[in-house]
Amino acid sequence: MSVANATETPVLEVRNVSKRFGGVKAVNDVSLRVMPREIVSLIGPNGAGKTTTFNLISGVLPPSSGQIIYRGEDTAKLRSSDFARRGIGRTFQNLALFRHGTVVENLLVGRHVHFRYSVMEALAFWGRPRREEIEAREKVEKIIEFLEIEELRDKTVSQLAYGQQKRVELGRALACEPQLLLLDEIVAGMNREEKEDIARFTLDIRDEFGIAVLMIEHDMQVVMDLSDRVYVLDFGALIAQGTPAEVAADPMVLAAYLGEDAHA
């Protein structure tokens, strides 16, 4: 396992970023970095600004101030649809699947940026489009196998149970072949066994595909067991960072977030 190495360039570097919504400062002067092949967690109380930080990193919202550097490139100039092209994949806290599509279709949309054929070719659907579509299907089937959702393949996602949908979200993010994966409370709504599955997937994603992972999680077991490093947000600002053990012992984190019986 390759833990951050000082000379390596970070996959992601967030520098003094803030985001305001009207009067609310949802994110306040936050800086963080994710090194290659690292699993980093972002934790904090409800409404601390974690999801908003994800929204800034994945280009859903523009920051009010500060810089976000992804693999050496300032993302300020990118259009929001370019982030996926650059290799940032994410899942959504409140599920944002394409409800009327099947699981396979959702995953194929995840591969959107990898298609090269033109619109005109699409209308004819012969030659290159066919080849690319076949190739895409192959990749998608591999992800389905990897996530063990074969039996859901042709179901419409609106018919899936909550936890199943979360898995499809993960698959869709993976289909994009990202270099940085943002997971927003992916294990919420899963039981222990399923959490273990997701934990296993997350480790495999990092170890086998070499993808860096930044995750938001309220489940302390998952955070403690998987993360290389942890950042803690409260009221939009960073209040602590470090290894899981360091953070778990931090009195500020205990007071604001974990509570006394932190060692569940």
Next chain:
Amino acid sequence: MTSIPTAVADTPALAVHNIQVVYGGAIEAVRDVSLEVRAGQIVALLGSNGAGKSTVLKAVSGVLDAEDGEIDKGSIQLFGRAIEKDAAPEIVRQGMVQVPEGRRLFATLTVEDNLLAGAHLRSRSELAAAKEYVFKLFPRLVDKRSTVAGYLSGGEQQMVAIGRALMSAPKLLALDEPSLGLAPLVVAEIFNSIRQLRDQSGLTILLVEQNASRALAICDYAYIMENGRVVLDGTGEQLRRNADVREFYLGLSSKQGRTHMKDVKHYKRRKRWLS
């Protein structure tokens, strides 16, 4: 609210007998499930994703029709009265309210209006006190009372969803994963409140939860569902001692306490429950 006459105290607050639920005329999501919730008890319903827990809750609240589902067989009694054919508002009037899965707030309404909508069946004079109660339970919402609910963070939304259901002063509260997306500190508070609601107001609670250790700690009785069936039931204490439950729901190995997530074996496959 506790004044359930002793004569009928023996009939459970909610009784589900052998129901079968079918979606779209073809997908059988729940098979032959029976369960009982006695007045003043907390009953937990556990199970993996897709086991059919939410479906059971939808069935007892009368909202299956919205998803093209129907109760094919079996019966449901709420306070001794058959409700399997009743529409949702009627069931609420009988005293059962559900906090639906995935929050489902009225996104365009403010937090306060969401709470008001929850109190639709109550008289005007009770509103202020009910709102106070919710704001005391979730102080985080006080600042946000006039924020449009759609803009709240996930956890804040969950708080509103629970608060909204409490506004109707139900006799029986059905909660679908109330701790979903809440910070540990808040989760602890929620479970405390749930316990308090039962102890102090005598509220009956049906709880679907993934946080098995907490759920089993506070419940009086629990059912475990797999693949649309109830496969195990017992008091919280009994289940916590069950080896399978310990391994699959609590993450405790028989030897050295909690298993580390990283140590989970790749070849481990989900165990099929017998029966």
Next chain:
Amino acid sequence: MGYFVELVVSGLAIGAIYGLVAMSFAVIYKATGIVNFSQGELGMLTAYTSWSIATTLGAGGIATVLIAVVAGAVIGMLCERLIMRPMLGEPVLSVVLVTIGLAVVLRSIVTIGWGAAPHKFEVAGVDAVLDIGGMGMRVSQLGVIAMLAAALAGFWWFLKYSRFGVAMRAVAADENVARLMGISTARVQSVAWACASALAGLAGVFFAVIYGLSPTIYELGLKAFPATVLGGFDSVLGSGVSGLVIGVLENLVGGYLPSTLKEVAGFFLILVVLMVRPFGLFGEKRIERV
């Protein structure tokens, strides 16, 4: 009286009719989240029904207004009960199409029942022209402006103080969860249809009194639609006011610019306003967050 003022005032009269219909669109939208394409037809059917009743009874002005409101409400409730109720909880576009089907049916019912020939909706005294500061206005025109004002005030009160207002918005936001909260969607929808149909009925009756009773009255629905958009689909009061705005605007454009521009003026205004406020002047913003 100046040309400008005359244009404005007569614009208010037709604008008040648009405003009433626009409000009726907004009421149903706000309560159920659908656009009722049969709104104009409801107004027309109410106008014809009221005409039959009023001429039989020999009703005067105020009685006619009451007849219009009651007839409108009853017709709205009937349509809701028979046609819309079974569609509760179905996909929005399917429900909208049902209202289009309803429109076709209502339109034909009117011609079957009353024929295609126009009639005069005679109410004693309302055709009289009053002299207001040197400018002639018909009693009926003043009446419809007053009606709009009353409707605006009434709905302002209703939405502000009635718990029903919150219930309506809850149903529009998420019908199924609203039911989970004990809100009877059927009742909300029924009330909304009654209110909307009464509003449209009022507009229809006044339109018929001023311009004659003919089976083209339903076009009023289409004419008022832009006003609803301008005000914001979910803003009942905004829609009412926007009706006036569009009425006046059309008259000013007709009065000062080439007359062909009159009809598209409203649309141009909408395009401009929507570019600045994509949810209408008073509408609620769409929630966009993940």
Next chain:
Amino acid sequence: MKSGFFKQRYAELVVLTDSRAVKAWTVVLFAALLLAPMVLGPFLLAHVTVILFTLVGALGLTVLTGFTGLISLGHVGFLMLGAYAYAIGVTRLGLPPELALLASAGVPALFGLVVGVPSLRLHGLYLAITTLAFSHIVSAALLAGGKFTGAGRGITVLRPRMLGIDLSSDRAFYWFCLAMCVLAVLVTLNLRRSYVGRALVAIRDNDIAARTMGVNLVRYKLLAFLISAAITGVAGAMMAMYISIVSVESFPFLLSIEALAIIIVGGLGSVLGAVLGTVFIVSMPEVFAALTSGMGGRLADLMTTSAHEIKSVLYGLAIIAFLRFDPRGLRGIWHDIRHAWVYWPLRY
């Protein structure tokens, strides 16, 4: 029915259909359509011709509203532009009909881009009303166009010779419409199964998520307008050739509504739905006519002058009844029937 799991090669997953039955039926249907002019009388042939060009227009709307979820109340605007582009092309500019036909796709497509711009900011009904405004402006402009557009009079167009084939006979014109229609069906089917189509559907279901997957909303919304307008424009040209006159009166607002009715009754967002919807909506009045005339003079006596109005009441009620019966539209009914057929008597 699909036996989904047993695929040998990935290539089998991207074909339009893997069902033998569907393939066989398609061949039969196509052969029947090809031979129709030999069997059908002129009136029924004309009826099928109307279905064919209406279907092309419905497919245009399917791309915009069905796939992308952008509701259009101004579809008739594109239809009108296509018809006028063709008519002006052949009569005023003296273009060869083939080129004018291209123009009938190209001109609306350009306007589609313009109308698409508000879609970047507006949603739902607010967008719908701008498309409505667009169609009003188009008809106002055409009426104000003087001699060039024929103003209120319109332009008479004769059936052309295309690629050396004379289309003036009803049969030839039918085959021409059939060819265009098959082309339009294939194009929309292909679009739907390509990444472009998936991007459009993704925008409909969740535009923010689509953006995060790398779908450029600007590009794809405009593309949806462009493709939709082009297909619809061709339908307009076909309609112009059919009724042999283009005038603003031939394109009432009602056509926009009827187009929406077609795709909703059929089942939103699917090509099969558009086909079923078109057949249903176009044929229903004729079916009622046949029914009423079947009942003969008795009915006429019964209803005297209201017979035709009663027909339109029935038409409206039929739409309502269908949606009440199955809000997913005819496609939903179709799937249920197939489902029942395959699984009966084992229901689950």
Next chain:
Amino acid sequence: QQQGVTDTEIVVGDILPLTGPPALLGVAHNLGVKAAVAEVNAAGGINGRKVRLISEDDGYVPSRTVQGVRKLITSDKIFAFTSISGTAQAEAAMPVIKQAGIPAMAPITTYEGLYNPTIKNVFAVGYDMSNAVEELVSMMADRYPGKKWAVISQDDDYGENVRAGFERAAKAKKLQVVSTQVYKKGQADFSSEILKVKQSGAEALMAGGVLGENVAMTKELERIGHKIPVGVTYVSRVPASAKLMGPAGENVYTVDYVYLESSPQGKAFTEKLGKYLSAEEMPKVNRYSYTGYAAARALFEAMGKCGKALTWDCTNAELAKVKNLDTGVMTPISFSATNHLAAPKLLLLKADPAAVTYKAVQ
């Protein structure tokens, strides 16, 4: 034997707007045709063959007209058309009708394309709207010399005819035109138009609306107290219009080529209709019933002349020979080989608010 003709029966057809608001015109017209059919059947039919009428509804939409015309010709196999719906509709249907060669009467609205150049099998009864307007404005200009004029017209082909006729009259009579306005079809409120008319100082108005529009214009004139003579086309001369205008109709003029209901000929016709139509149908009668009756009569006349061997060619030829046929609903009509437009004499009419009707002006 020609299609639509059997030993005992002749099938004829008409295509009209029978639903929706334009049904006001279509249904009434259809009743006139029905009465003519009933009348000829009561007299034993045409050379012993009974006439049967099939009516098709086009809702006043051109594409539906084409479809309906095809259906009547090829599926119902009618022998002839007694009527073809409005201008744009007729124009759309013309290629099909021309190609078929089926005898067709065009008595509802006429336009130049129908008779100039003459089409072998198409015969129009009535006036090109522009000519009627020209006549009306000229007659009014004679009555009210030296007035400044305004014209308001609809934005479609009908409005174009009104404008054309108005311009011709204005040129011939050297009228001073101070305001020309065009409104969009379907508009209801005319307050700005009328205020503009007043503002421009106009002292006479050609109101080119259909029905409700003209009523709205005259009522606006009354409201703002601008009492000027107004010309309207005969399209709006249906019973309700005088009533709708009420006292505002005081100065309203029109021309028409069918007799007034109150004239002796009109009364006789009403009596005749009473024999053949039901009680529910009678209230739907208006001037269009007169036109329908006249055209059907002319057609039957020609068919009758063909004897037992009834063919299209013969009927077309006989129609071209119709001379001074008195139908009783308008002045006698004639066609010739080079003139397929029968233009009966136009009468100047003035609204009579007191009697809620129109009366002839000498």
